Amino acid sequence: MPTRNNDVDWNTFQPRAYHAHNYRSVRPDDLQIVRATRDFFATANLPSHPARGLDVGAGANLYPAFAMMPLCEHVDLVEHSPANVRWLRSRQSRWRRFDHGWDEFWQLYAERDRYAAAMRGRRPLAEFRAKATVTQGSIFDLPQQRWDIGTMFFVACSLSADREEFDRAVRCFTRALRPDAPFATAFMTGSDGYDVDGVRFPAVPVDTVIVEQTLQPLATDVKVVPIDSEHPLRPNVGMVLALGHSRGASTKS
Numbered sequence: 001m002p003t004r005n006n007d008v009d010w011n012t013f014q015p016r017a018y019h020a021h022n023y024r025s026v027r028p029d030d031l032q033i034v035r036a037t038r039d040f041f042a043t044a045n046l047p048s049h050p051a052r053g054l055d056v057g058a059g060a061n062l063y064p065a066f067a068m069m070p071l072c073e074h075v076d077l078v079e080h081s082p083a084n085v086r087w088l089r090s091r092q093s094r095w096r097r098f099d100h101g102w103d104e105f106w107q108l109y110a111e112r113d114r115y116a117a118a119m120r121g122r123r124p125l126a127e128f129r130a131k132a133t134v135t136q137g138s139i140f141d142l143p144q145q146r147w148d149i150g151t152m153f154f155v156a157c158s159l160s161a162d163r164e165e166f167d168r169a170v171r172c173f174t175r176a177l178r179p180d181a182p183f184a185t186a187f188m189t190g191s192d193g194y195d196v197d198g199v200r201f202p203a204v205p206v207d208t209v210i211v212e213q214t215l216q217p218l219a220t221d222v223k224v225v226p227i228d229s230e231h232p233l234r235p236n237v238g239m240v241l242a243l244g245h246s247r248g249a250s251t252k253s
């Protein structure tokens with residue numbers, strides 16, 4: 001039987017080690033992802049009421065939330081692991097000490113006019129403290145059609161080894177968004193699991209075709225962007241970004 005989401009003790013996920021390995025500086029593959037997400041969101045139609053964003057499975061990565069904060073009145077981070085929830089909240093309570101670590105990512109967003117206007121004079125973690133709420137919860141329990149814009153980076157593919165749970169996670173994410181809400185979602189390709197500080201976590205090996213086929217019934221204008229990397233994060237594992245607009249709630253659970 002493949003390892004399922006509930007089989008894992010997510011409290012053993014070490015956010016400091018994960019952050020140090022992945023987000024101490026901007027990797028070339030993350031640079032492509034940030035730019036493509038930013039350029040897509042910079043032209044997105046958002047509602048006339050103050051927009052609310054969702055980042056699910058945030059882990060120890062703030063750059064997906066940064067993609068939405070300047071465009072939103074509020075951003076919800078929903079994360080399953082208690083250890084990651086503590087880490088995210090500590091960024092909010094002790095932000096002055098950590099602020100510069102995210103500057104490189106933050107500045108990339110400011111390269112677009114729509115972002116720049118909302119970011120002038122604002123610091124990344126001060127904004128994170130002011131606009132974001134971190135909640136412990138599961139992607140599988142998200143309410144439907146609540147958010148106006150969303151991100152889900154390296155989560156559906158990296159929470160289980162069970163393909164059915166991958167499909168369900170993508171469905172739960174897209175249906176949590178209102179109809180026509182823009183989203184960006186990133187996936188590891190070809191991964192059958194990953195280590196964080198010596199602890200093994202499960203993954204479902206997906207590829208661009210699986211990502212596209214999974215999203216097509218759930219979204220419109222789906223664009224799947226393979227991310228090139230001369231130096232992949234792990235051997236034989238790649239990344240893909242998918243952009244689109246949610247169709248809203250689906251009838252399947």
Ligand SMILES: C[S@@+](CC[C@H](N)C(=O)[O-])C[C@H]1O[C@@H](n2cnc3c(N)ncnc32)[C@H](O)[C@@H]1O
Nearest residue numbers: 057058059061080081138139153154155158159
């Ligand atoms: C590979 S990490 C990705 C973290 C981050 N989004 C990033 O871009 O690096 C997978 C994340 O999914 C979270 N996760 C696992 N099961 C989840 C669930 N049922 N609901 C929401 N998040 C979950 C983990 O705690 C972890 O933070």
